[in-house]
Amino acid sequence: xxxxxxxxxxxxxxxxxxxxxARIEMDLRGHxxxxxxxxxxxxxxxxxxxxxxxxAESYLASTPLVSASFWSRALAKLxxxxxxxxxxxxxxxxxWTLFGADGQPFFPGILQPGPLVLVICVLTVVTxxxxxxxxxxxxxxxxxxxxxxxxxxxxxxxxxxxxxxSIVRQIPLVGEFFFIxxxxxxxxxxxxxxxxxITKTRVVRVEAS
Numbered sequence: 231x232x233x234x235x236x237x238x239x240x241x242x243x244x245x246x247x248x249x250x251x252a253r254i255e256m257d258l259r260g261h262x263x264x265x266x267x268x269x270x271x272x273x274x275x276x277x278x279x280x281x282x283x284x285x286a287e288s289y290l291a292s293t294p295l296v297s298a299s300f301w302s303r304a305l306a307k308l309x310x311x312x313x314x315x316x317x318x319x320x321x322x323x324x325x326w327t328l329f330g331a332d333g334q335p336f337f338p339g340i341l342q343p344g345p346l347v348l349v350i351c352v353l354t355v356v357t358x359x360x361x362x363x364x365x366x367x368x369x370x371x372x373x374x375x376x377x378x379x380x381x382x383x384x385x386x387x388x389x390x391x392x393x394x395x396s397i398v399r400q401i402p403l404v405g406e407f408f409f410i411x412x413x414x415x416x417x418x419x420x421x422x423x424x425x426x427x428i429t430k431t432r433v434v435r436v437e438a439s
Contacts, residue, residue, distance in 0.1 A: 234262055237276045244286035244389045246371045246382050248436055254289045283389070290388035297421040298381045298433040306375030313374045314362050321354045360400040368396035372436075380436045386420075388434075395429040 245251050265275035366373045367383045402411035414424040420432050
């Protein structure tokens with residue numbers, strides 16, 4: 231990969247999905263080409279821009295972020311429930327298909343699941359809910375519900391969140407104190423949950439990001 235393509239990819243990797251990515255990419259290519267035309271090597275032009283992460287945040291800082299409302303976030307969670315249930319059912323069905331039952335009656339006409347199936351079911355319940363949010367928000371900044379409602383999870387600077395931030399955001403789900411965490415959202419300036427304040431993340435409207 232060319233050095234300029236790698237640099238542009240490094241910058242864009244910090245930018246959430248949306249119209250800002252195309253605008254930033256176009257602007258970067260234009261500035262790099264202009265500096266090369268003025269006699270700089272591509273390597274020199276890139277060095278003048280500095281750290282890609284800081285450059286991405288400087289671009290994003292020029293666009294104000296609009297916090298998602300408490301109720302839009304709640305509705306997004308409700309939309310996510312069928313997606314979570316579908317994933318959980320797919321895992322349990324796969325476990326049953328692969329490992330089957332132990333042949334003992336559970337209910338009339340229904341075989342009792344084998345011990346490995348039961349272990350997989352328990353692990354599914356414990357991990358699939360936080361795992362769904364961790365993976366979706368880290369990879370795209372959106373769950374299904376957030377995508378439907380036009381919401382996006384970002385850092386306070388507007389940049390993409392890291393895997394660590396995505397994991398820590400979901401600790402209240404694992405610790406079963408999510409509703410306590412949520413109580414902070416209506417009363418904070420940026421509509422942030424307690425663990426969003428800790429991770430310096432927030433949920434914003436996509437059109438503003």
